[in-house]
Amino acid sequence: MRNRIIFTPLFLFFIIFSLTTAAQNQPPVEYTVCSACHTIGKGKLIGPDLKGVNDRHDEAWLISFIKSSQTMVKNGDPVAVKLFEENNKIPMPDNNLTDDQIRGILTYIKNYDETAVTSTTTAEKPKSDVPASGQDDSSLKMQKQKYGPGNTRPTFIIFFVLFLIALIDLTFTKIIKAYFVHVIIIFVSIFVLGEIVYVEAKELGRQQGYSPDQPVWFSHKVHATQNQINCLYCHSTAMESKSAGFPSTAVCMNCHNVVKKGKITGEVEIAKVVNSWNTKKPIEWVRVHNLPDHVWFSHAQHVNVGKRQCQECHGKVEEMDKIVQVENLGMGWCVNCHRNTNVQFKENEFYKEFAKYQEEIKAGTRSRVTVDDIGGNNCQLCHY
Amino acid sequence: MYDKTIRGVLIKGDKTYGQITSEILAPQERKAPMWWFAFMTLFTIGLAFGVYSMYVTVTQGIGTWGLNNSLGWGWDIINFVWWIGIGHAGTAFSIFLLILRQRWRTSINRAAEAMTVVAVLCAGLYPMIHMGRIWNAFFIMPYPNSRGPLWVNFNSPLFWDVVAISTYLMASATFWYIGMIPDLASVRDRATSKIKKAIYGFLSFGWMGSARSWLRFETTALILGGLTAPLVIAVHSIVSMDFATSVMAGWHTTVFPPYFVVGAIFSGFAMVLTLMIIIRKVFKFQDFVTDGHIDAIGRILTFVSLIMGTAYSTEIFMAWYSGAEGEIYTFFHNRIAGDHTKAFWTMVSCNAIIPQLFWFKKIRKNLTMVFIISIIINIGMWFERYVIIVTSLTKDYLPSNWATYRPTIIEIGIYAGTLSIFGLGVLLFIRYIPMMAMSELKMILKPTSKK
C-alpha cells in the first residue's frame, strides 16, 4: 500500500523524464550542417566528436566559436588555435546562427541518446564484407522484379506449347472431342502470349532495374541521408548544364583527405578514391541512367527551370546503398510527365513570351499551363 | 438451272458431269510434263536473282538503286502500281461478273483469282523493300507503342495503302480459297494415293456438299463478293491517291482515281487473257474457254482502252486549261515533247491505239493476235506508271533540281524476282489446283437425263 504510494510518482516521473528526453532528442534543423563533419559519440569524422562538448568548453566560448571559428583562431584564442592544430588545420566554416539556435544544438548534443538516434536515423545492418566484387547480382535480380517486368520466359514457353498442342489436337489427333476446350485454350494462350510480347517489347532496349557494380562501392544512403550532403554538392552542374555531372575525384577528396574510414565498407573503398587521386587516374564509373543517342536531355531545364526534384526521375537515391534505375526512362514516361506537369509560368519571366496564356490566366479561363501546352511534346524538343 | 435458249452454249461438246470432272482434273492426275520442270527451274533462277538484289538493297542501302534527291521513287513504285493493277483483274473479273450473274465467268474466274493473289503478293513486296529502314517497318502499324503512345499519320496515303492492300490480299485470297473448297473435295474423292487423299482432305475442310453447306457457301460467296466489289475500286483509288494528294505537277490530278481503277482493270483483263490463252492451248481447254470467252474479254478491252484514251486526253486538256506553268511544262514539254517523249507515246499507242484493233472480229477471233495485243497492253500499262512517276519527279518546280533517272541492275533484279514469283505461282496453280470451278461449271451445264 505505501509502496504503491511511493512508487507511483517515481514511475510517473520516469515516464515524464523519458518523454522529455525523447522530445529533446529530435535533432534541430541546424544540426544537419554540423553532421556533415561531426558525430556524437561515433568518433572523429572531419571535425572532432561532439560527445560531451558542453563539458569541455563553456557555452559562451562555444557560441562564439561556432559562429566564426577562424576569427577566434586569428585573434589567437589558445583553445581555438589548439583545436585548429589538432584537426590538421581544416577551418570550420562560419555559421550565421542565432545564439538560441546554437543553444538548441548544444542541448541536443547534451542529452543525445545514441541508442535512440541510431534506431531512428538508420536501420543499417553492419556489412562485414564489401559487395563490390561482382557477386551482387542476387540483389540486382531482386530489383529487377521490383522495377522491371521480371522474367517472363517460362510462362511464354508454357503457353506457347499449350497453344501448339491445342492446335494440333484440334486438326489432326482428335483426342478431346469437345472443340470448345481447344478454342478456349487457344484464345487464352494467344492473349497471354500477346501480353508478354507487348510488355517485353516495351522494355526492349531499356534498363529499368539496372544496377551494375561500380568500381567503388559508393553508398548514396551514407552520403545523402546520414551525412546530409546535398545532391548538388557532388552533381554540381545539374543546375547550369545538360548533364548533372559526375563529381571529379577532387570533390571526393574535399572530405576524404580527412575521412579515411567508411561507416560500412571500412577503409577499402575510400582507399580506391585516394588512390585514384594519387595516381591521377579518374574513376571510371558505370553509367546507370542511360538515354539513347538520339535523345537530347538537359538537367538544367528540369532541375533549374522546371524545379523538379532529383527523386522524381532517379527514385529515392538517398535511400539506396547501391544505385538502381527506378523509372524505365522511356518516351511514354517522359511524354506523360510533360502532359501532367505545370511549368513555372508565373515565376519565370521567360513565359511572358506566351501572351495568349498570360491573358487567359488573367481572365481566369485557364488554371494551369502544362509543359505540353508550351510545346513540350514537340518531336524536336528532344530529337535533333 | 441454265436455259441455253437465252444464251449460246457455254461449254462445248455436250459433256457429262463426270467428263467435266475428269477432264479438268486431268492435268493434276497426269505426270508433270517436261516443260513444267523447265519453267520451274527458269523461274527459280530468276527468283534467286531477285532475292540477291533484295539482299543487297537491304544490307547496303537504297543507294544501290538509281534514285536521287529529286526522284525518291523509281522502279520500285512503278512496279508496285503495275502489279497492283494486274492484281485487280481477277477479283474484278469474278466479282463483278458474279454480281452481274454473268455465268460465262465460271470457267475463267478461278485462274483469274489465283493470278490476283500472286500479283498482289508481288506488289506487296515493293513497299516493304523500298523502305530505307525495313527493320523498322512495324512503325507503320497503329499499335499502342510505349512512346506516349505515338500513333501513325492517318492522313498519309501510304498508310491507306497498307490498310487497303492487306485487306485486299486477305479478301481475295479467302474468296479464292472458299470457291475452291468443293473442287478440292472432288480431288480428294478421286485421289488414289493415301498422301494425296490426306493432303486434299486437309485442304478441303471436310467438304461433302450437303444442301445446307451449299446454301451457306453461296451466301458467303455472295456477301464476300458484295464486300470485295467496292474494295476493288477503293484499293486502286487509294493507290492513285499516293499521287493525287501530292503537289507535284502531273500528280496533283483529280481524274486519277477512276483513271487508275480503269487502268487496273485494263491491265488485269489483259493479263487474264494472256494466261487463259496459254492454259487453253496447253491443256486443250477450248471446250471450257470457248472463243466466246475470248471474244467477250476482247470487247471489254476495246471499251476500257477507249476510257484510257479519254483519261489521257483529259489530263492533257486540263493541264493546258489550268494554265499552271508547272502542269503545262510537265505535259507539253516533258511528256508530249521533251525528255520522256518515247515513254509517253509508247504508253499512248499501247493502251489507247493498238487495242482498237479489237473492233475487228477477225482479230478478236485470231488467238495469236489477241495474245500479242494482250501482252502489248501490259507493256503499255507499265509505261503509264513510268511516265507518271518519272516525268513528274525528274522535272519538278525548281529547275535547279532537275535530274535524270536510270535504273540499276539491282532494281532490274528485283523486278525479275517478282516476275519469277508470279511465274512460279502460276505454275504451281496449274499443277496442283483445279483450274476451273467445276461445281459452277456443272451448274451451268445443261440438265441431262441420259447416262
Added chain:
Amino acid sequence: MKKYWKSLDELKENQEGNIPANEVAPEFSIEGLTEDEVKSKLKSNRRDFLKMLGFSVSTAALAASCEQPVRKAIPFLNKPEEVTPGTASHYASTFYDGNDYCPVVVKVRDGRPIKIEGNELSSITEGGTNARIQASVLGLYDSYRLNHPLKNGQKTDWTTLDSEITNALSGINVTGGKIIILSASVISPSMLRIFEEFKTKYPNTEVIYYDTVSYSAMRKANFETFGKEAVMRYNFADTEVIAGFNCDFLGSWLSPVEYALQYSKSRDLTNGKNTISKHYQFESWMSLTGSNADIRYPIKPSDEKVILANLYNYIAAKSGTPQIQVQASPVDISKLAEDLMLHQGKSLTVSGTNDVHIQTLVNAINFLTGNQGSTLGFERSSNLKKGIDERFEMLLGEMEQGKVDALFVYNVNPAYDYYDPAKFINALKNVKLSVSFGETPDETTKLCTYVCPDNHSLESWGDAEPFTGIYSLAQPCIQKLFDTRQMGESLLKWAGNTMDIHSYIQKYWEENLYPKQSEYLSFTDFWNHTLQKGVFEVQLGLYACPLYNFDYLMSLAPLMFADKPASGLELTLYEKVGLGTGKMANNPWLQELPDPITKAVWDNYLALSPTWAKENGFAMEDLVKINGTMELPVMLQPGQPYGTAAIAIGYGRTDGGKVANNLGKNAFVLASFINGSKQYSISSITIEKTGSTYPLATTQTHHQMEGRPLVRETVLGKWQQNPESGNELHRITEEKAVSLYKKPHYDSFHWELAIDLNKCIGCSACVIACQAENNVAVIGKEEVRKKRIMHWIRIDRYYSAVPPEKIGPDEFFNLEPENPEVFHQPVMCQHCDNAPCENVCPVAATPHSKEGLNQMAYNRCIGTRYCMNNCPYRVRRFNWYRYADNEKFDYNFNDELSKMVLNPDVVVRERGVVEKCSMCIQRIQEKKLKAKNENRMLEDGEINVACAQACPTKAIVFGNTNDKESRVSKLFDNARRYHLLEELHTLSSVGYLTKVRNKNVEDINENSEQHS
C-alpha cells in the same frame, strides 16, 4: 559582355598536370591525350550515331537478349573552373593562313573546338566569314597532320633536332653563309620581332615573302606611283560606282570577307537608303563578283590593258593630264568614265591582274577620280601579300648556285604552287640545311631535311596586324593534339631565347601596344580584355594623301603596248571561291562545296565559252590536252568570253593528303613570269581533243528559270518609283489564295527567315557553316554525280539574258547566252505551315511544331522517301548509304580523329532516314534554355542560325515574326518580300526579298547587243 569573351590562360593554370577526360557519354574532352588515347576513348562512347537503332543491334535485341552495352562515364579528375561539361564556351581568336585573314570566335565544347564563327566586334568583318574559314576547323583534326618532328623523314625528338639545327646554324654563322627564311606574308608584329631577334643572332639571315597568288605588281606600282611599297586599304562600303577589272574581290581577291561586307552595305536597300552602288565588271572568266555585277563585260585578258588605257585617256582628257597612245577600246567605256567622273571620290576602280602597267593605270584612274584617300588609301595600308616576285626569282638563282646555306620554309609550298616546281626542287637540292615548319608532309616539306611541325592555328598563340593599327589576338582553344611546336617558339629557341611564345607575345604587347591606349590602367587588364574581345585598334594621327607620279606612267606608256597583241585561245587562271589556292585541299568539306558559278565539285576543268566551243567542236566533259601536256575536261561556261578559257588553281595536289591527292590538275604550272611579275593569264594556248571524255560532277544541271518567278528582280529606277516592282505577283497570289483550312497561328514564337537576294552574293559560306554545325555528311564525287549531295542548304544559281520586265511564260527554252545575268538563291527547308511533306509521312515522323517549325524525327523515320517526292523545293535529303564509319566514304566521318569535329548536340543520321534543315533547332533550344535559366525573355537576334551567322553580307536574317519589332518582321513587311513557289500556298516560313539591279533599260540593250 557575352559569355564567350573569356580567356583561356587561367584555364591552363587550373589544368596543370590533370587529365580532364570524358565527363558523360556524349561529350568528350581531349586535352593532353595522345592520339591513341583519344581514339581508344572515342571508340566507346560518343553521341554521334543512331547506330544503336541499326540493323544489327535491333535484330540482336529482338533475339530476346536485351542486354545493353555498358557505358562508362569518366569524370574529370579535377574539374577546371572554366569548363562546364555539356555546355559550350567561346574564345576569340584570329584566323590567318597566309591568304585569308579573319578575326574569329571559336566554339569549344568540352575542350574540343567544333565550330568557327566570325568575331562581331571586328570593324573589318563584323562577324562575317567565308567558306574556307568555316571549314578550317576540320583541319585541326586532319589525320594527315604530322604528330612529331622529322629528320630525313624519320621520327626524331625536339631536343636532338634543336641541338643539330643550332649547331648547323652557328656553323653557318662562322662561315658567314646565307640563311633564308622563306615565308608566306607575315602579319603578326610579334613574329616580325622574332625574325629580328633571329637576325641579331644570325646576322646574315634574310626573310623572303612568297605569296601563292602574287600581288607584287600592285606593291611595285604603288611604290613607283605613290612612293609607298604597300597594299592600299579599299572601302567599297560608301562607293557609288565600282569598276572591277579581272578582280574577284567578292570571292578571292585580297580580303574577300571584308569586301563582301562593304559591298553588301553599298547594295543595301533595307535601311532606308533608296539608291545602291553601280557595279561594272570587266573580266575574262565568270567570277563570283562578275555574277553580281550590274553590267558585266566579258573581255579577253589581253584587252584589259587597252580598255584601262582608254578609260584613263577619257578621264585624263577631262582633267587635263597627259594621255597615252593606244588603239580603240573593244568596248565602249564612255558611260563608265562618265559615271566615274560624276561620282568623284565615291567610286572605286580595282584590277586583280598582277601587271605593273595595269596597276599603274588603275592608280592613275583612282587618283584622277579623287578616290585616293577616300575610298582607298595608304592610311591603314594592308600588311597582307608582301611577296615580291623578283626577289623569289633571285633566291632561286642563288640556291641553284649553292649560295644559300640554310633555308627555313614556313607556311609556303613552292614545290606545288610555283609555276616551275622542278626548278625549285632542284634548287633546294643545293641547300645544305633545309628546315620546314609544315603542319602536314606536303610537297615542299617532304623535300626538307628537318621538319619542325607547327601547331595548328587553333592550338597556337598569335597576334596579327592586317592593317596598320588594327590588331587582333589568337589564343589556343585546345591543348596540342600532337607533339608539335609553334614556329615562333622554334625560332626563339634557336635564337637562344628560352621564353615561350605566350609570354613573348604578352611582352611584345606590353612594350608596344599597351602604351598606345588609354582605356586600361594596368597591362593585365588590357591584355585580358583584349584577349576576350580578340581585337584592338589604335587611333592614327593625321595623314596626308600622297600625290600620283605621272612621270612614271608616261615612262611606261611606250612600253605598254610594245609586245605584240595576243593571238589564239587566251587562258586565265583563277582561284575558286571554295578551294582558293589549294592550301586546304585536304578538306573534304571544301572539295564538296559546289562552285558558286559552275556548281561543280571535286575537280577543276577548262572553262570555255559555249559558242566558241561549238564552233571548234568541243563539248561538255570532253577531255582535252592543253599545250600538249595537261589533260582536263571541258566545262561550257556561259559568260566566259569568246575565244578565252579559264582554269582554277589549287587542284592537282600530289602530297596533299588522302582527300586532296590526284583531284584535277595543277594549273599553277601554266603561270609565267613576265616583266617583273607572275602572270596568271597566258596569251595563247593550244588545246586538242583526246577523244575520251571525263565525267564532271555538278549539283545543278539545268540553268534557266524557265520563266518561272523563282528569283524576282527589278531595276533600281523602277524600284524607286514602285517598291513592289518585279514582285507584283506576290500581291496577286495573296489575294487569289483560298484554302479550306484557316491559316495556322502560333502562340509563342514563329521562327522565320528572311533572305535579301540583293545582298546574297552566293559565296557559299553558309553551306559550309551548316555542314559544320549539323554534322552533314560528305559523300564524294560519284554520289554527287548521282545528285545525292547532302547539304541542307544549297544555293540555286540561274542564268538569264532576259530583261526583268520581259520575264514571263513566253520565255521558255531561252538558250544559254554569252553574257548571262546570274541569280543566286539560297534554298533550305522552307518550314511551310502547310507543308506538303508532312501529310504524307505514314509514321508521323515529320509533324509541325508549336513554333512553326517543320520537325524531322530521324529515329522515327522509316525512309519511304514520300516526303522527298512531295517537297516542291526538294530540300529533303536521304541517307542513301551509311556515310559514317564506312570505308566507301573515307572522309571526315570515317576516322576517329576527324569525327571529333562533330557537333555533340546534333546526331549523325543513320542510313535510310530522311534529314533536312532544322533551322538549327539545337541553337534555338540552347538559347531558350539560357533565357529561362536567367529568368528573362528572349532578345531579338539572340538566337542565330548557322547560315545567318556565317553570312559575310548579312543577307540572311533569322527571328521570331510574332514579335513585330524583330528585324525579320521588319523585313517581312518590306514590299520586296515574296515566298518561293508561293502560288502553291505552302505558306513557307522563308521570305525572299526581290533582287534590285542598278541598271536601266538602255544598259540592258547595249549590254545584250554588246555580245550578240
Added chain:
Amino acid sequence: MSNYRILGVYNNEDKLLSSIHKIQESGITIHDVITPYPIHEVIEALKLKTRLPVVAFISAIFALFGTGGFLYWTSVVNYPLVFGGKPQNTLSFIIVIFVMLINVTAVVTILSFFIRDRKGPGAVPYLDYKGISDDRYVIVVDGKINTNEQVVSDLLKREGAVEVAQIGVPETKANH
C-alpha cells in the same frame, strides 16, 4: 446409336428432285441431300434458311463505329499532332474507316461460315461415297426417326435410286 442413316443414291438431277417431293409427301423427313453442285430446287424443297447476312450486317455496323472511334481517339484525343496545317480531325478518316469496315465484315463472315458449318482444317465428312463430289446425288434419311427402314428403302428404289445403302447401326440391332 444415332448415326444410323439410310442413303438413296441418284445419278440424275430430275429423278432426285421428284423423289425428294415424293418422300416428303409420304411423311418421311429427309435428313440431308448431298449434291456435287448447288441445286436451288433442293434447297427450296428442304426449306433451308441461313442467318449469315445478319451476322455480316452486325459486324459491319460494329466495324464502322469501332474504327471511327479509334481514329478519332488516337489522332485527336490521345496524341494530337499537326500535319501540314490541317485539322487533326480530317475527312481522310473516311477512307480508313471504309476499308476497315470491309476487312472486319469479311473476316467475321468467313469465320462464322466455317464455324456454323463445322468446316475447317482436319474436319471429315460423315459420308465418304465415291462420286458425291462428281456426278452422284444422295438423299440421306435419318434412320433413327424413321425406324421402318424397309419402307424407306423401297420408296427410294421406286423413285429410281441407283443404289440404296445404310451407314451406322440401327438401334434395335444395337440392343442385342
